[in-house]
Amino acid sequence: MSTPADTAALLARRARTLAPTYQLFYEQPLEIVRASGVWMYAADGRRYLDAYNNVPVVGHCHPQVVEALCRQARTLNTHTRYLAEQPLQLAEELLGTLLPESGRVIFTCTGSEANDLAVRISKAVTGGSGFIITEFAYHGATDLVAGLSPEDGNPLGPGVYTVAPPIGPQAAASFGARVRRCIERMQADGVRPAALLLDTIFSSEGVASDPRGFLADAVSAVRAAGGLFIADEVQPGFGRLGEAMWGFQRHGVTPDLITMGKPMGNGHPIAAVAGRADIFSEFAKGRRYFNTYGGNSVSCATALAVLAVIRSENLLENARRSGEYLRRGLCTLAERGGVIRDVRGAGLFIGVELGQNPASGLTGAAETRRVVNGLCRRGVLVGSTGRNGDVVKIRAPLTLEEQHADLLLEALAHTLRSAA
Amino acid sequence: MSTPADTAALLARRARTLAPTYQLFYEQPLEIVRASGVWMYAADGRRYLDAYNNVPVVGHCHPQVVEALCRQARTLNTHTRYLAEQPLQLAEELLGTLLPESGRVIFTCTGSEANDLAVRISKAVTGGSGFIITEFAYHGATDLVAGLSPEDGNPLGPGVYTVAPPIGPQAAASFGARVRRCIERMQADGVRPAALLLDTIFSSEGVASDPRGFLADAVSAVRAAGGLFIADEVQPGFGRLGEAMWGFQRHGVTPDLITMGKPMGNGHPIAAVAGRADIFSEFAKGRRYFNTYGGNSVSCATALAVLAVIRSENLLENARRSGEYLRRGLCTLAERGGVIRDVRGAGLFIGVELGQNPASGLTGAAETRRVVNGLCRRGVLVGSTGRNGDVVKIRAPLTLEEQHADLLLEALAHTLRSAA
Numbered sequence: 009m010s011t012p013a014d015t016a017a018l019l020a021r022r023a024r025t026l027a028p029t030y031q032l033f034y035e036q037p038l039e040i041v042r043a044s045g046v047w048m049y050a051a052d053g054r055r056y057l058d059a060y061n062n063v064p065v066v067g068h069c070h071p072q073v074v075e076a077l078c079r080q081a082r083t084l085n086t087h088t089r090y091l092a093e094q095p096l097q098l099a100e101e102l103l104g105t106l107l108p109e110s111g112r113v114i115f116t117c118t119g120s121e122a123n124d125l126a127v128r129i130s131k132a133v134t135g136g137s138g139f140i141i142t143e144f145a146y147h148g149a150t151d152l153v154a155g156l157s158p159e160d161g162n163p164l165g166p167g168v169y170t171v172a173p174p175i176g177p178q179a180a181a182s183f184g185a186r187v188r189r190c191i192e193r194m195q196a197d198g199v200r201p202a203a204l205l206l207d208t209i210f211s212s213e214g215v216a217s218d219p220r221g222f223l224a225d226a227v228s229a230v231r232a233a234g235g236l237f238i239a240d241e242v243q244p245g246f247g248r249l250g251e252a253m254w255g256f257q258r259h260g261v262t263p264d265l266i267t268m269g270k271p272m273g274n275g276h277p278i279a280a281v282a283g284r285a286d287i288f289s290e291f292a293k294g295r296r297y298f299n300t301y302g303g304n305s306v307s308c309a310t311a312l313a314v315l316a317v318i319r320s321e322n323l324l325e326n327a328r329r330s331g332e333y334l335r336r337g338l339c340t341l342a343e344r345g346g347v348i349r350d351v352r353g354a355g356l357f358i359g360v361e362l363g364q365n366p367a368s369g370l371t372g373a374a375e376t377r378r379v380v381n382g383l384c385r386r387g388v389l390v391g392s393t394g395r396n397g398d399v400v401k402i403r404a405p406l407t408l409e410e411q412h413a414d415l416l417l418e419a420l421a422h423t424l425r426s427a428a
Numbered sequence: 429m430s431t432p433a434d435t436a437a438l439l440a441r442r443a444r445t446l447a448p449t450y451q452l453f454y455e456q457p458l459e460i461v462r463a464s465g466v467w468m469y470a471a472d473g474r475r476y477l478d479a480y481n482n483v484p485v486v487g488h489c490h491p492q493v494v495e496a497l498c499r500q501a502r503t504l505n506t507h508t509r510y511l512a513e514q515p516l517q518l519a520e521e522l523l524g525t526l527l528p529e530s531g532r533v534i535f536t537c538t539g540s541e542a543n544d545l546a547v548r549i550s551k552a553v554t555g556g557s558g559f560i561i562t563e564f565a566y567h568g569a570t571d572l573v574a575g576l577s578p579e580d581g582n583p584l585g586p587g588v589y590t591v592a593p594p595i596g597p598q599a600a601a602s603f604g605a606r607v608r609r610c611i612e613r614m615q616a617d618g619v620r621p622a623a624l625l626l627d628t629i630f631s632s633e634g635v636a637s638d639p640r641g642f643l644a645d646a647v648s649a650v651r652a653a654g655g656l657f658i659a660d661e662v663q664p665g666f667g668r669l670g671e672a673m674w675g676f677q678r679h680g681v682t683p684d685l686i687t688m689g690k691p692m693g694n695g696h697p698i699a700a701v702a703g704r705a706d707i708f709s710e711f712a713k714g715r716r717y718f719n720t721y722g723g724n725s726v727s728c729a730t731a732l733a734v735l736a737v738i739r740s741e742n743l744l745e746n747a748r749r750s751g752e753y754l755r756r757g758l759c760t761l762a763e764r765g766g767v768i769r770d771v772r773g774a775g776l777f778i779g780v781e782l783g784q785n786p787a788s789g790l791t792g793a794a795e796t797r798r799v800v801n802g803l804c805r806r807g808v809l810v811g812s813t814g815r816n817g818d819v820v821k822i823r824a825p826l827t828l829e830e831q832h833a834d835l836l837l838e839a840l841a842h843t844l845r846s847a848a
Contacts, residue, residue: 018511021516021520022511022516024530025516025519025520025523025532025533026508026515026533026534027532027533027534027708027711027717028709028712029534029708029711029712029716029718030508030534030718031509031716031718032509032510033509033510037510037511039510039511040504040506040512041503041504041512042503043503043504043505048504048506048510061506063506063507063720064505064506068505068506069501069502069503069505074498074501074502077498077501078494078497078501081489081494081498081695081696082489082494083461083462083463083489084460084462084463084468084488084489085463085484085488085489085694085695085696086460086463086468086481086484086488086695087483088446088450089451089452090452090453090457090458090459090460090468091435091438091439091452091457091459091460092438092459092460092461093438096438096441096442096445096446099446100441100445103445112447112448113445113446113447114446114447114449114450116538117537117538117697117721118536118537118538118719118720118721118722120541121537121538121541121570124570124571128571128574149541149545149717149718149719150541150544150545150571150572151544151547151570151572152570152571152572160715160716160718161714161715161716162715269720270720274505275505275506275721275724275726276501276505276721277537277697277698277721277724277727288447288448288449289448291449292448292449294581295580295581295582296449296451296580297447297449297569298450298451298580299538299540299569300689301537301695301696302538304695304697306695306696307697
């Protein structure tokens with residue numbers, strides 16, 4: 009059992025050992041000691057419904073994934089400069105879900121590395137240096153992609169242009185037009201477009217999902233100007249949106265490059281860039297890329313097990329069904345209370361935009377912070393997102409069931425009605 | 429049992445699925461299917477002495493490391509936004525070996541990410557933009573550090589200056605002077621120094637180890653000019669050099685920032701930046717850095733087990749003793765045959781520079797390629813390095829014993845004497 013004294017001791021050790029760049033969730037930080045399925049267990053014995061973490065996509069510590077990891081770790085863990093079955097099988101399975109025609113894969117360890125590499129590739133292959141992202145995008149933490157991640161407070165990198173995000177039906181309908189105007193601005197500055205880089209669920213913007221297909225016009229525009237479309241699937245990928253394995257598939261477009269990460273190893277560090285074979289061939293001319301851990305035996309075996317579980321447990325269908333159930337419940341709450349201004353998302357990636365709450369006297373970001381912390385006290389873990397910080401971010405493991413959604417809805421109803 | 433047909437099938441699948449940036453070792457690529465300690469086993473049943481891979485620092489598939497990995501993977505794998513014991517204990521243990529005074533740590537997943545972050549930090553904290561590296565350095569594969577990695581054929585990034593490496597006693601003695609002249613050149617260009625970034629064993633340059641202490645003057649020079657010293661310990665760290673846990677310690681200097689990676693998890697993707705607390709505090713002003721997998725529970729538990737095995741099996745001492753034995757044997761071969769021009773290194777990081785071989789009629793890089801492939805055919809895995817490709821790179825797991833060194837020496841003697 010953890011006591012407040014233990015928490016204080018951990019906080020003090022953390023301050024003495026980790027850099028002050030580290031941040032903790034929640035007003036009362038949680039010490040988590042184990043997790044299983046949709047549940048996380050704190051040191052004080054309390055359990056929490058995990059409706060936040062998108063990494064454990066098939067549920068925390070899934071036995072089949074852990075078993076694959078351990079079996080391979082006992083046998084062999086080495087890199088891609090020897091021949092091996094695992095990275096080939098993984099690349100084949102991924103490409104089968106991703107690209108209708110011939111594609112290729114490069115494995116990395118993190119989504120940041122994948123986006124960094126995709127951006128490098130797009131510069132090398134197009135000869136361009138201009139990038140279009142949305143205003144509050146997040147694409148990772150290397151120097152290059154930090155310049156493409158205004159959400160983190162970073163200054164924009166050279167050649168980076170932003171467009172307003174497609175939040176809401178009107179902004180979604182005019183998204184292509186905004187991208188076209190942005191390309192014109194870029195060209196007027198003498199900058200040649202390299203790529204349009206988009207998180208296909210617009211997570212950091214506060215979640216933009218509908219209507220399906222709104223990306224198509226923007227993708228046509230960048231291609232017409234000689235640039236590539238890079239789909240950042242680090243957040244929406246691996247079935248999270250229920251209707252498809254990848255976010256771009258909801259929009260009827262095929263990206264030139266696709267990056268993926270977070271859920272790929274259910275917590276094990278593996279990520280990848282996939283894309284058109286001709287793009288990789290062009291990039292490979294005179295250039296090497298080697299990632300020591302990227303595509304190692306254990307990472308690949310783990311990722312293969314994640315794909316197998318997504319299939320065998322029919323998790324896309326579950327994400328679709330549970331997500332729909334949850335969104336219906338959220339919409340009912342919205343009609344009842346008036347605090348909820350909008351419910352967006354697909355599958356188990358849901359954004360709940362909050363407005364004024366008479367019960368708490370708070371609004372927007374302050375109300376959202378109160379709700380996130382209030383849900384935590386009530387045993388449900390969620391986060392917040394969006395430029396204004398007024399969107400509750402819900403991203404449960406894809407194994408979430410209706411009974412878990414009910415717990416979340418009930419805790420949210422209580423929190424919205426309460427003053428604290 | 430693997431047959432040539434299987435190898436051809438794997439090669440064909442590789443060409444159809446992986447990007448052409450991938451490269452394989454050896455003229456006859458090896459399909460490795462399991463590994464244990466210093467041994468790797470191929471699909472055809474043959475075993476190979478691994479005298480190349482620095483990642484499995486405590487030996488392939490070390491049972492204590494695998495057990496720690498599996499125990500934690502079954503229990504919890506989550507990130508640093510909850511409180512947890514593992515990352516704190518790991519940071520404490522690392523800092524105890526690294527910095528005499530107060531230091532801090534940021535965990536990443538790869539050495540590339542660690543170097544990318546250290547370079548970003550040095551720019552932010554010094555306000556400078558100039559970097560000094562050696563001419564054939566390698567520091568990683570993100571966009572930023574690719575510009576600091578001429579070994580990979582990348583063009584130098586903006587503000588990057590190079591100095592000739594400290595290979596040999598004279599070049600080592602004048603290394604500080606070269607760095608001073610480089611700083612003058614930089615300042616004459618109006619560029620303010622941000623950092624001197626060095627792999628403390630100069631792996632890609634062909635291994636530069638002696639005399640101990642030659643780095644001190646260069647480090648003083650960059651500090652006097654307002655820059656930081658970043659020690660890239662991705663290759664020499666974790667006891668590989670036998671005499672100390674970290675390469676910089678052989679030179680009696682204390683870096684401002686230290687990056688580490690490859691052996692940290694014995695194959696599991698974990699890496700870190702450590703350094704002076706005040707530097708991280710300055711960087712943290714207005715900046716966030718979050719790495720989803722960096723410092724996750726499983727990675728930290730694995731790295732803690734690696735540190736425990738290094739201590740309990742006394743692997744520094746073994747690396748020192750086995751390395752010395754191996755270098756003595758190599759020097760004897762050098763005296764006998766004349767093909768070996770130089771033997772450099774410390775502990776189990778050894779570079780063997782080759783010259784003309786009358787038996788093969790080859791010299792330099794061609795002879796080195798022949799020797800590396802000849803050793804592979806004789807069941808011993810090594811690599812090559814150096815700007816001229818004429819250095820055999822030997823980096824066995826630190827558990828290498830004299831009997832294994834004898835096998836290597838015998839195979840090398842045979843190879844040097846043979847025509848093929």
